[in-house]
Amino acid sequence: MSTSLIQNPILAGFNPDPSIVRVADDYYVATSTFEWYPGVQIHHSKDLVNWRLVSRPLNRSSLLDMRGNPDSCGVWAPCLSYDKGMFYLIYTDVKRFDGNYKDTHNYLTSCETIDGRWSDPVYMNSSGFDPSLFHDQNGKKWFVNMVWDYRHNKHPFAGVVLQEYCTVSKKLIGKAKNIFSGSKLALTEAPHLYQRNGYYYLVTAEGGTGYNHAMTLARSKNIDGPYELDPDGFILTAKDNQDLPLQRAGHGDLFDTPDGETYLVHLCGRPLSGPRRSPLGRETAIQKTQWTKDGWLKVIGEAGDRLPSLNVIGPNLPAHPWPKDDIQHDFDSEVLPSAFQWLRTPEPSDIMSLTARKGWLRLIGKESIGSLFTQALVARRQQSFSYVAETCLDFSPENFQQVAGLVCYYNGHKFHYCYVSVDDNGQRFVDIMQCNAEQSLALNFPLREGHINGYETDARFTLPKQGKVFLRAEVNDDTLHFFFSIDGIEYTKLPVNLDYSIVSDEAGKGEGASFTGAFVGMACQDTSGMNVVADFDYFKYEEIQS
Structure with a gap:
């Protein structure tokens, strides 16, 4: 066992909106695929350095049919989770995103194995995108998504909505509650919930998915709020450091190693030096974090606190390379x-x-x-x-x-x-x-x-x-x-x-x-x-x- 050095991005090329789950010694990252079929890419690693594609679960018409979907619609921001022997995948099929309206249909599918045949989808809602499923320690399951407000006198990114999911009836139950309106940076999306030391923590992305992108953190003693924002600002952003090689840092997910270290995965972009355009698209990177004494989280690394680093000190895991892809x-x-x-x-x-x-x-x-x-x-x-x-x-x-x-x-x-x-x-x-x-x-x-x-x-x-x-x-x-x-x-x-x-x-x-x-x-x-x-x-x- 030795500390490894992880080089970013861990998933090069078009692999945005990462959601990560650890199951024992295995790590799985799900990323968006938009109009490309089959839907959702899931990569697997045992050392957080070497990754291989193991599944594209949305591979039949009952799960996904995108004929007619505009460019950059389709599968947005999946959420992959695991609870009591079952993998859960939440995903959105976006049918429109130009103009004031967004047609965002959210679904749940599940499977006992990461590379098996995933179940026919359960329809959740269509109120917004970037949905995720949270498995509470008390046994309940909660569904969150950003809510889209099409009205001309309202901000379209209207906060994060929470609703309980019933595994028996296979539907959302109770009233949806808006639990978080975001920070002044706005464009609040990509909500993920966690539990730690008596708090519910809510991670979101803000600032849009371009060069003002950021990850924010809020917490509450109650799952339905009120949530207080991190007083020190963002967990991660490159918006004020335009010279960093990793830009557009945001939209991410937290996870713990077996030793209790907390890392996060996030999307990023690597623009060309001249035209400042990113043919490689939005990629997935990883960062090491540190909990402060007062219970807040910040990214630490060679680029500086709360900044995305190219090289990250990994946990003590045995190296586990995969066979190289064919040329x-x-x-x-x-x-x-x-x-x-x-x-x-x-x-x-x-x-x-x-x-x-x-x-x-x-x-x-x-x-x-x-x-x-x-x-x-x-x-x-x-x-x-x-x-x-x-x-x-x-x-x-x-x-x-x-x-x-x-x-x-x-x-x-x-x-x-x-x-x-x-x-x-x-x-x-x-x-x-x-x-x-x-x-x-x-x-x-x-x-x-x-x-x-x-x-x-x-x-x-x-x-x-x-x-x-x-x-x-x-x-x-x-x-x-x-x-x-x-x-x-x-x-x-x-x-x-x-x-x-x-x-x-x-x-x-x-x-x-x-x-x-x-x-x-x-x-x-x-x-x-x-x-x-x-x-x-x-x-x-x-x-x-x-």
Whole structure:
């Protein structure tokens, strides 16, 4: 047993809104997945240093169907807990977030094992988002969520609501009570309850999920309040220290080690130094804390009190590494590798097959890239600032409405797409399309006749009528280059320097409008309705350390 050094973030790339639970010597973190399917990622660790993905529990239509959900809606802020041999997962399926209204449907599912078949959902309420379930020492269970107020003369973040949950009737009982209105920073969300030394402690996130984000703490002798705020301010925030490498620190959860040490997990962002955008999205980090003599909590570490640190002194736990993830996937199994997800639909057979052509992933062209319903896009998270991604495509389009290729994707308004299609004369070609998000009407903006970043472009290259095409993306911080090859050996660079920073939370509508992170993967569209197929032989993703 020796003290370990934990390097942040512990879950790199798009893994926001962490909820953590310890069961004996095992630690599990659940994070938001928004419009990506299956819903909720659960990672497992035994030493708080090494983590592996063990489950995406919302994996069937009875638990989650997001067809029609707007970008950055879907699964927000799950809460994972454990009580008397049962795992409990609370989650929200958000159907709308633009405008004054939020349609936020909250559910409960449970399972005896973390990677088993989770129960059909129990509907809880729709009054707000960021729900959590608290197991009181007296045997009761309590449900809390922030409440959303759509009225024009009210603050939309209207506090934290508490209500009892009955395990027999499987519904909320009694009247809901607003127990906490938040601090002056406002935008109070992400409530979690705890018990310690005769107090109920309430952790919340405030300040929005951008660069003013923070974690606050309040406490009360009674679960329904009144709650007093920590007199020393926030548990954790980087809002007044914009030079720290970990920014946007907030939305977190507390846990104790077997030795009684208290740590917290929280979301954070690592912006690029130039454009101050975060293609990696909101990630999960961990911090060591300390209880003060008067019963309050603060983060301690190399960055200073109440600040997020890159390197954290871990508890005395034996090292427990997991096997490293594969760099290349050859699609030899009938099961999609766990690194990949798709968008919205609970019916993956509508958009893909791993059996139609042995050793290949077949995508079935459906709706346009950016569709909110059914589109064939299968991708994995970006987890490093610089990487190379590569695939081999066998695709024979018959008309201009049929396209397939390699995509760097944030959402339907922020992407770069190296695609293969055919012109009106039947000539197959490779080209680039992109959506900048600043140009709200330019969903598939062609580069070959325009310019980007001041550079004239002519990205189209003709291809043989049939046969494989190898596509490659090389990302270096805020720059992206695409390449293609016919033989997989000699590659030609497409002569466009792409601004990769647009594939980020902060681009387009800006901070607070987007909540996910960059993906890279394979796509096929057929807006003619003929369901043309594209076959992918392999997918390779290799990180480049700068």
